[in-house]
Amino acid sequence: MSTSPTLVDTTRSEFLKFRTVRATFIGLATFIFLTIGLAVLITLVIKSNWSHRSVTDRLAFDPVATSLVGVFFAEFAVGVMGARFITSEYASGAIRTTLAAVPRRVHLVLSKVIVLLITFAILSEIVVFIAFVVGQMIYKSGHLPSASLSDSTVLRAVIMAGVYLTLLTLIGFGLGLILRTTSVTISVYVTLLLIIPIIVNFLPSSWQDHTTKYLPSNLGASMLSPTQSSNSFAWGTATIVLVIYTAVIIAAGTTLMTRRDA
Amino acid sequence: MLKIDHLTKRYGETLAVNDLDFEVKPGVVTGFLGPNGSGKSTTMRVIIGLDRPTSGRATIDGKTYDQLKAPLREVGALLDAKALDPSRSARNHLRALAMANRIPVKRVDEVLEFVGVASVAHKKVGGFSLGMSQRLGIAGALLGDPGILLFDEPVNGLDPEGIRWIRDFFRSLAKEGRTVFVSSHLMSEMAVSADQIIVIGRGKFITSGTVDDLTANATGTVFVRSADATRLAQVLGDAHGVIEPVNDNGLSVSGLTSDQVGDAAFAAGIAVHELTPQRASLEDVFMSLTADSLEYGHKNIETAP
Numbered sequence: 001m002s003t004s005p006t007l008v009d010t011t012r013s014e015f016l017k018f019r020t021v022r023a024t025f026i027g028l029a030t031f032i033f034l035t036i037g038l039a040v041l042i043t044l045v046i047k048s049n050w051s052h053r054s055v056t057d058r059l060a061f062d063p064v065a066t067s068l069v070g071v072f073f074a075e076f077a078v079g080v081m082g083a084r085f086i087t088s089e090y091a092s093g094a095i096r097t098t099l100a101a102v103p104r105r106v107h108l109v110l111s112k113v114i115v116l117l118i119t120f121a122i123l124s125e126i127v128v129f130i131a132f133v134v135g136q137m138i139y140k141s142g143h144l145p146s147a148s149l150s151d152s153t154v155l156r157a158v159i160m161a162g163v164y165l166t167l168l169t170l171i172g173f174g175l176g177l178i179l180r181t182t183s184v185t186i187s188v189y190v191t192l193l194l195i196i197p198i199i200v201n202f203l204p205s206s207w208q209d210h211t212t213k214y215l216p217s218n219l220g221a222s223m224l225s226p227t228q229s230s231n232s233f234a235w236g237t238a239t240i241v242l243v244i245y246t247a248v249i250i251a252a253g254t255t256l257m258t259r260r261d262a
Numbered sequence: 263m264l265k266i267d268h269l270t271k272r273y274g275e276t277l278a279v280n281d282l283d284f285e286v287k288p289g290v291v292t293g294f295l296g297p298n299g300s301g302k303s304t305t306m307r308v309i310i311g312l313d314r315p316t317s318g319r320a321t322i323d324g325k326t327y328d329q330l331k332a333p334l335r336e337v338g339a340l341l342d343a344k345a346l347d348p349s350r351s352a353r354n355h356l357r358a359l360a361m362a363n364r365i366p367v368k369r370v371d372e373v374l375e376f377v378g379v380a381s382v383a384h385k386k387v388g389g390f391s392l393g394m395s396q397r398l399g400i401a402g403a404l405l406g407d408p409g410i411l412l413f414d415e416p417v418n419g420l421d422p423e424g425i426r427w428i429r430d431f432f433r434s435l436a437k438e439g440r441t442v443f444v445s446s447h448l449m450s451e452m453a454v455s456a457d458q459i460i461v462i463g464r465g466k467f468i469t470s471g472t473v474d475d476l477t478a479n480a481t482g483t484v485f486v487r488s489a490d491a492t493r494l495a496q497v498l499g500d501a502h503g504v505i506e507p508v509n510d511n512g513l514s515v516s517g518l519t520s521d522q523v524g525d526a527a528f529a530a531g532i533a534v535h536e537l538t539p540q541r542a543s544l545e546d547v548f549m550s551l552t553a554d555s556l557e558y559g560h561k562n563i564e565t566a567p
Contacts, residue, residue, distance in 0.1 A: 103328035262314040
């Protein structure tokens with residue numbers, strides 16, 4: 001009991017908390033199952049009806065995006081996990097014990113962000129690479145066009161899929177910091193990813209051209225597309241915009257936390 | 263030294279703590295006494311930095327809680343025994359706290375052993391009874407071997423054996439030179455477990471002192487028995503006593519000393535068969551003190567800007 005604790009100690013403490021509840025492993029299993037499971041399912045479906053596809057369909061076929069489509073389902077699993085990393089503490093009251101041990105709230109948020117960032121960056125990359133590789137193996141087995149990681153744009157797309165999931169975990173966490181209740185946080189998160197795109201869909205098309213590309217899910221699509229399509233950002237810009245969203249949401253949550261009573 | 267320095271905490275319209283100003287000394291058990299909702303928990307929450315004071319502050323050796331480098335090694339607090347993640351085991355709960363404050367992990371097993379929950383250390387705390395959670399909370403408070411200990415209503419949920427254990431435990435902590443600050447709304451509990459008492463009501467300081475100080479300053483009642491109780495009641499009423507009939511011909515008189523009651527009876531020519539001064543219990547003192555504070559508190563809130 002000699003030296004003062006540092007950010008390393010609080011981060012280790014948060015990591016211990018992260019891995020000592022069963023909900024973490026249920027969440028991770030869901031996330032892995034959605035990403036890899038859907039890659040298997042969708043690539044198998046495409047493979048089985050390949051012979052019925054028209055020539056134009058075949059030309060438009062994207063072996064990378066189709067193998068990574070599970071990412072757009074897994075984003076809900078990781079967002080919920082990010083949110084719950086803070087909201088579950090408010091739900092149980094454990095936040096008060098946590099803050100008694102780590103009264104500097106910026107330190108606490110930073111520690112939690114580091115835990116999520118490291119855990120989900122590593123896991124997401126592993127999971128999306130497995131999804132990609134399995135998908136390509138299935139395409140190859142059916143003699144469909146497939147992609148290779150030796151193609152740098154393909155490699156980039158796969159890496160960015162992992163980055164996208166990591167950032168969405170942190171967005172979920174940031175919303176949890178702001179809203180504090182699990183159910184409300186998940187509602188807002190789902191609204192952001194699913195409902196707002198539907199609403200935007202009803203806007204006049206001239207408006208849509210300027211707005212849709214800013215939606216998180218479309219930023220994700222831009223990030224993991226090998227080519228840039230019209231009315232969307234290039235992958236680099238899309239990544240920067242999503243990083244800005246994440247930073248702003250977490251900064252807002254941290255500011256609120258330092259001002260509010262626990 | 264734990265110091266509450268002109269502390270005020272307002273939640274919206276409600277004034278929970280109103281200019282509290284006192285010190286809690288080491289080496290004794292200090293009771294923090296007040297009815298439910300009098301601001302005890304709020305004060306404790308401000309001490310450990312959970313709530314921000316509206317004005318004033320609470321300091322530990324001159325520092326606010328969030329200025330402490332390793333807070334659990336200076337202040338141990340048990341505010342709400344159920345404030346933990348129900349799906350984590352008792353040991354992992356304490357390990358996380360220890361880690362965040364650089365407390366060696368062997369200390370976790372020591373405190374678990376000490377409070378008697380070592381046998382269920384690997385069980386999820388969600389399944390713990392309130393008594394077991396209290397014990398785990400005490401383990402958490404002791405984890406960093408702190409010089410200052412805060413307990414908010416610690417006897418809640420404990421069985422009689424546990425209550426006795428905790429009283430002895432507070433005494434031994436104080437004997438070791440630590441500051442022990444224990445809140446309760448139960449007079450009787452404070453009377454036996456605290457050396458020094460601070461009484462608050464409606465967020466305001468009322469009084470402080472030892473149990474003896476508090477009861478000595480209060481006027482008790484006088485029990486008087488007479489065959490002519492009805493007339494005696496009139497006479498004593500005229501002498502500004504407050505009379506309450508007890509049984510057939512007894513009267514409980516407050517506001518007069520036993521001498522005054524005896525003299526008044528003699529002057530009126532009434533034979534008195536029994537005349538006993540009754541010492542005020544801490545409970546009586548508390549009731550009268552906080553009753554005043556309730557009215558006072560009301561007035562205060564109305565005139566507050």
